[in-house]
Amino acid sequence: MTDTRCTPAELQAFVLSRELKDGEMGAAGASAAIPMAAIMLARHMHAPDIQIAGEMFVNPRPRQLWDSMLDDRALGACEAAETFLELFGHSHRGLDFFFHNGMQIDRFGNINLHFIGGSIDRPRMRGPGAANISYAGTSRRFYICTHAHSPRTFVPRVDFITSPGYLDGPESFHAAGLKGGPALCVTPLAVMDFDPDSLTMRLKSVHPWSSVEEVVAKTGFELGLPDRVPVTDLPDAGTLDLLRGKVDTAGLLRR
């Protein structure tokens, strides 16, 4: 019998996998075990023709998940290896989907990976920065996937926009010439989407181990709340078997 109790990371991968459509092309980004698991699970489930491309490699076949999915442990076997020369064209053309994480995320889905407090030249806390900031604005959509859900991460306004979400709302988003924007934000506690009129974040579902109260308390801005907030669908036994047997064979998402 499969143990159908899944971890937050497994549930995040499952939620994201259901968003990806057959025939689409996208990439997982950096520090991307959960996004890569989502893409690979989608391929095993409903989207065998997903193309993983846009980050110098085409359709890798990792035998397990790694904390980093950008070296030959994960990419050694793939259909084609490009170089950074190709990143320029990919970044301008955009992808169907991409993933971002953030040190700070605000209610419009703007992402900060650069600094918190102080200034860019003399930050109180300096983050890692980011490699690709263009896919957020050139791709059809992107997903925000975080390892934490706290008021420190979910802030009213980011100190710095590394990758743009909806900026200050519809007017500024369209004026900036951005395309797509964040579609979902998936955390260890809940799934959020964006109100189509205000482009602000709202609660979509709560994971079974959390509650609306907890999510609201751990979000540092006023989260949109529908009248009824469903519990996030859990993967069934067959799906978990695929995730654990074919994708996350080393159990990285179960740590």
Added chain:
Amino acid sequence: MSSGRKEKLVAPGMLRDLITAWLGDGDLLALGGLFKQGRPCALVREVIRGGRRDLKLVSSPGSGFDVDVMIAAGCVAETFLPAVTLETRMCPAFRGAVEAGTVRAHCVDALSVVGGLMAAAHGVPFQPVVAWKGSDVPRNNPLAAEITCPFTGEALFATRAIRPKLALLHAQEGDRYGNIRHLSTMTYADQMMARASERVIVSVDRLVSTEDIVARPRETTIPCTYVDAVVEIPHGAHPTGSFPLYSIDEAHIEGYADVAEAARRAGRDGGGDAGDGLADYLTRVVRAPATQADYLEAIGGKARLTALEQEAASL
């Protein structure tokens, strides 16, 4: 081939003089590889041992371990690095130095570094960028400027050519004339950096014959014409990976990060001997080993290396 052809193969013992001749204090240095793969770690240790200071660093869009060690060793004044991280955790020395104001981390992204290297490689002064919209990065990026398209009048950006004084790269194979062959699947920005930089030194895990290079010319990733010196350094990328020969020494990198993080906290809190672990690491692992063989002994010797080779072979 005429026997008069000039060889670019240098002995490891000549590296320090060569690096010192080609890279001055304050110069821009390019480092190959990405995050934990294909980083020129043995060459970086030579830069540190040579005592170069106030360096400016550029790399492919992702870097971490070797950059952090150079900062910890006091060699760096400015970085032009998009993402600086060990991926499972932050880079302690980078973070500490930027927060203390001793290193200036310029606000750049992948397109400014890739575009800048592309422009230099192509011999043009800048690369146009359209895909910078909505982010605060281009506004704070010293390499970026707003321009108008001369054909359509569209407002867009230019990113300035990046011309490193010296590039340090690591690959698996090369011949004595400087023809380089990566066996790894990913080569990242190595080819571009070789074309963009004034001088290029490549360490290779093993030397191969020129006949072997000529037999498979499409597999030459960097032709000798872009290379100024090649040096054979087995396990020269350690603790980063050099696939398919040896994998990433995650335990070594974690061990470094632990002592560097303790030093960062001690520096911030102004306290105690918590920075001793880092000082010991820099002495014992970085500065003291006189040869690569001594270094490999210091990091765990044959047992450790065999395990890394086996992991790479099992992938």
